[in-house]
Amino acid sequence: MQAQDIMIKQIYKVRESDTVKSVVQKLIDHRIGGMPVVNDRNEIVAYVSDGDIMRYIGKHEDLVIDSLYYSIVLKGDNDEFEERMQKLLNLSVLEIAKRKVITVSWDEDIEVIAAILGKKQIKKLPVERNGVLAGIISRGDVIRHSFKAL
Numbered sequence: 001m002q003a004q005d006i007m008i009k010q011i012y013k014v015r016e017s018d019t020v021k022s023v024v025q026k027l028i029d030h031r032i033g034g035m036p037v038v039n040d041r042n043e044i045v046a047y048v049s050d051g052d053i054m055r056y057i058g059k060h061e062d063l064v065i066d067s068l069y070y071s072i073v074l075k076g077d078n079d080e081f082e083e084r085m086q087k088l089l090n091l092s093v094l095e096i097a098k099r100k101v102i103t104v105s106w107d108e109d110i111e112v113i114a115a116i117l118g119k120k121q122i123k124k125l126p127v128e129r130n131g132v133l134a135g136i137i138s139r140g141d142v143i144r145h146s147f148k149a150l
Contacts, residue, residue, distance in 0.1 A: 001110040006145040007127045007135030013038050014093055016045050021089040023048050034124060035136075037097050042132040046097035056088050056096055103128050106135070114142050 012035045014023050026035065027050060034049030088096075102120055104113055106129040113125060117139050127135040 001145060002106070003104050003108045003110075003113060003127045003135070003137060004106045004129075006110065006141050007106070007137050008141065009135050011036070011133060011136050013133065014048065015039070016092075016094055018093045019089065020053070020091045020093055020096060023093050024053065024089065027053075036101070036126045036133055037093055038133055044101050044103060044126050044128065044133050046094055046099050047101045047126065048093050048097035052096045052098065053088070056091075057084070101126060104137070105129070110142060110145065113137055114146070117142060 012026055012030050012032055014026065014035060014037050016037050016039050018037075023035075027033070034047060034051075036044050037046035037048055039045050102116060102122065103126045104116065106127050108127075117123070117125060117137075124136055124138045126133055127137060
């Protein structure tokens with residue numbers, strides 16, 4: 001079984017020129033946790049997830065380890081939460097998205113896909129065909145198709 005056999009072809013994606021506001025709206029509307037960022041040629045240039053947004057919402061933290069307990073030292077600006085949210089919504093998606101995107105080819109075997117998802121601890125893999133976004137595969141897709149015959 002190959003990526004093309006199990007990939008979801010209806011792909012939620014955002015353009016590299018979009019703002020975080022449009023990303024958040026799509027995440028909410030479609031109840032998803034992330035999506036590819038593409039250019040005008042539908043080539044994958046980044047991947048944005050709810051985790052990228054969470055990192056911006058939360059203040060930056062450094063873990064300080066003491067022999068008796070752990071303590072967290074908050075570092076970051078003193079902006080009010082609402083101000084940070086407004087700043088976040090107006091950012092370009094590329095300011096928070098991951099630029100190094102792991103992808104698979106549309107003819108990749110399901111065993112390789114499962115290994116990548118497991119080893120890299122990621123939830124979804126964009127699928128490319130001839131250098132452009134063709135689909136997306138989640139861990140759930142792999143599990144459903146792997147055990148379909150049982």
